Amino acid sequence: MTQFQSDYQYSRTYQGPVQAVIFDWAGTLVDFGSFAPTQVLIDAFAGFGVEVSLAEARVPMGLAKWDHIQALGRQSGVAQRWQAKYGRPMSDADVDALYAAFLPLQIERVAHYSAVIPGALEVLSQLAGQGIRIGSCSGYPRVVMDRLLAHAASQGLTVEHAVATDDLKAGGRPGPWMALANVIELGVTEVCACVKVDDTAPGIEEGLAAGMWTVGLALSGNEAGLTLAELEQLSPAQRAQRRALASRKLVQSGAHYIIDTIADLPAVIEAIAARIANGERP
Structure with missing residues (x-):
């Protein structure tokens, strides 16, 4: 058998815009503190x-x-x-x-626990206005996801695609499959142009496994574990302590960025877009 080795190395750098943001649900878009x-x-x-x-x-x-x-x-x-x-x-x-x-x-x-998190509607509207596709996935099974989607829509919150944890044969987090199912459905051409936003370590690991930028939520989700009212009652020092503890867990899971809640996301999307334009990858 004839064997041969090529010296050719394929190199391709994506420097276009952020194409999609893939959101978690509880503690991210709805259900401040992730109680449901x-x-x-x-x-x-x-x-x-x-x-x-x-x-x-x-x-x-x-x-x-x-x-x-x-x-x-x-x-x-x-x-x-x-x-x-x-x-x-x-x-x-x-x-x-x-x-x-x-x-x-x-x-x-x-539905009882799943009020929309402040800022979510405005952020989703802003992303859509920039031409960024909006996907989502959850640890919820489909029967729960369908109930949640209907309740979210009644509050004005909709996404383009939602994947439940039992939709795919491959399984759920921390594997990449739910995030990648969004990539396929939304017609994203570059996985490195996607951002995964989540409040849990398995959700961050999911985004990393899929080859995406990842953003962890320190105060609205599972790691802080407080309702919005409870959070607002904390002193600045107590809030900083909660933020530090939650951030440590999310950073250890590999999150590229940490923010308090979804309301803080636009500035991070802008920062990620600048890094992509410079040829950086997650």
Whole structure:
């Protein structure tokens, strides 16, 4: 067999505009503090006689809900309480049962928690006015996502595309598939011209795995874990402490930028656009 090696190296630099922003939902566009997923999980575990704290429920946030329940059951404190209650570790069959109890509660209550986060409508309008496509994805399954989309639309918030965690055979976060499904649907030609915006580590990792710029949200999402009213009651020093703790987690996950809420996004999109114009890639 004849073998040969070429010295040719293909090089191509994209220097065009930001083409798309892919948003998470809870804690990003709606549900300040990301309470809909966490509180319902707490209630589902309570139905099985096992106490779970809000802090514990937040640890695996961003994963698909079945995976979230499984990860929660493996945390030392929850695992010990489950063992004490049932005399054995949590099994996949137990996760199935918990998920079956969780899902109708989530469908019923998602709208209750999902008020639009201040600034979201204005930012989405501004992005659209710049010709930037708007996609989204979530750890919610499709039946919950459909309920959430309808509720968001009733408040004036719509996106061009939304991917639920069970829409794809490949799975959910922290893999790149939901983010990339948006790329395909929106007709994006350069993944490096996309920005993923999320409030959780798995969501940031999702964007990085897809080859996108990533923006973490420090104060509106899961890491700070406060309602807007609770956040506004903090002193400047307390708010700075919350911001620092949340930012540390998101930076460790690889976020390129950290902002407080979606209201701060336009300046970051402008900064990313300048870096792309200089030939930089995520």
